[in-house]
Amino acid sequence: MVISVLSGKGGTGKTTVVAALSELIKNVIKVDCDVDAPNLYLFYKGMDVEKKNFYGGKKAKINKSLCIECEIW
Amino acid sequence: MNIAILSGKGGTGKTTVSTNLAMTLGVSYVDCDVEEPNGFIFLNPSIQKREDVFVEYPVIDQKKCVLCGACAKACQFNALAKAGKEIVVFEKLCHDCGACRLACKADALSYVKRSIGKLESGMAKEINCYRGILNVGEPMAVPVIRKLLKELPKEDHLVDCPPGTSCNVVTALKYVDAAILVTEPSEFGLHDLKMAVELVKLYNIPYGIIINKDDGQDNMVKTFCKANEVKLFGTVPYSMEAASLYSKGMMLCENDNHKKNFINMAEKIKEAFTW
Ligand code: SF4
Ligand code: SF4
Numbered sequence: 001m002v003i004s005v006l007s008g009k010g011g012t013g014k015t016t017v018v019a020a021l022s023e024l025i026k027n028v029i030k031v032d033c034d035v036d037a038p039n040l041y042l043f044y045k046g047m048d049v050e051k052k053n054f055y056g057g058k059k060a061k062i063n064k065s066l067c068i069e070c071e072i073w
Numbered sequence: 074m075n076i077a078i079l080s081g082k083g084g085t086g087k088t089t090v091s092t093n094l095a096m097t098l099g100v101s102y103v104d105c106d107v108e109e110p111n112g113f114i115f116l117n118p119s120i121q122k123r124e125d126v127f128v129e130y131p132v133i134d135q136k137k138c139v140l141c142g143a144c145a146k147a148c149q150f151n152a153l154a155k156a157g158k159e160i161v162v163f164e165k166l167c168h169d170c171g172a173c174r175l176a177c178k179a180d181a182l183s184y185v186k187r188s189i190g191k192l193e194s195g196m197a198k199e200i201n202c203y204r205g206i207l208n209v210g211e212p213m214a215v216p217v218i219r220k221l222l223k224e225l226p227k228e229d230h231l232v233d234c235p236p237g238t239s240c241n242v243v244t245a246l247k248y249v250d251a252a253i254l255v256t257e258p259s260e261f262g263l264h265d266l267k268m269a270v271e272l273v274k275l276y277n278i279p280y281g282i283i284i285n286k287d288d289g290q291d292n293m294v295k296t297f298c299k300a301n302e303v304k305l306f307g308t309v310p311y312s313m314e315a316a317s318l319y320s321k322g323m324m325l326c327e328n329d330n331h332k333k334n335f336i337n338m339a340e341k342i343k344e345a346f347t348w
Contacts, residue, residue, distance in 0.1 A: 008109055009083070009084060009109055009111075010082070010083015010084040010085075010109070010236045011082060011083045011084010011085060012084060015261070036236070036237030036238060036239050037081050037082055037083070037236065037237050037238065037264075037265040037268060039082075039260075039261050039264050039265065042260050042261060042264060057149060057150070058149055
């Protein structure tokens, strides 16, 4: 079972609700998807077990020796 | 002069601060929080202009397409895929970059427009009000924010930004000359404020802080401001009255107990931004 907690408006208490409910339900994995400003972890003291970079899109790199600066776009 | 109001954390009071300061300063209000624009609930402007925001996405002429797959290979956003005897277009993933047409040697690609949101503008009392609205379910807010800010007339604006520190906020910051960061005195508010400060610093623009829901104590945000020599423009009190006015969609600056506070903050802001 996966339950999502969402709100539309910011600051209405998503994180508070998740922390409280997950403590009561126990034995549940908590996931913070608010990747822009994740702060569920502030409720818990502890340390990172694993940390790795996430790679999404690619970044363009220009080879100056080949570029003819056509500015086509 | 364009001034961004941002926060990092959602719900700290960006809209409360921006709408009330815009009214107090007599400058235009711009709602860039296009996913949840609710500044107009407080200002209630009469809308004079509405227009759609369009983005383009490719369509493929099946008669000309030779199924070479070059377009799908060129697309860095996975908006095109070759599936058997067909090129599938995922229009919501398309970033309107134009690479697929450059890649197509068969001239089989053309672009069509689709609306992803709206711009609205109007007047509330003496001030101009603008906002962008992203359609529900659309993944990309940037084109709406960019169009909104690009088309603003030359005047002074307070720009109510989206929460967070991602490209939506970054887009808005490209158009401003100064920033006001709104936060609340909680671990969460401070945590996200620090992220917002880091972001603003990248733009080398002057900035300062306003604390909302302030307890009147020497709280952690004030300690942060002192330690980092960040200007504190003022506070909005944590009071039943302020919360009650807010919940009814009323303006604090029109209430006798809060008016003076906003005038004071406005003065400090003008002085700090030499405006
Ligand atoms: S315009 Fe760009 S993002 Fe859109 S489908 Fe073509 S290559 Fe992909
Ligand atoms: S690049 Fe042109 S011809 Fe090749 S698959 Fe794409 S649309 Fe068809």
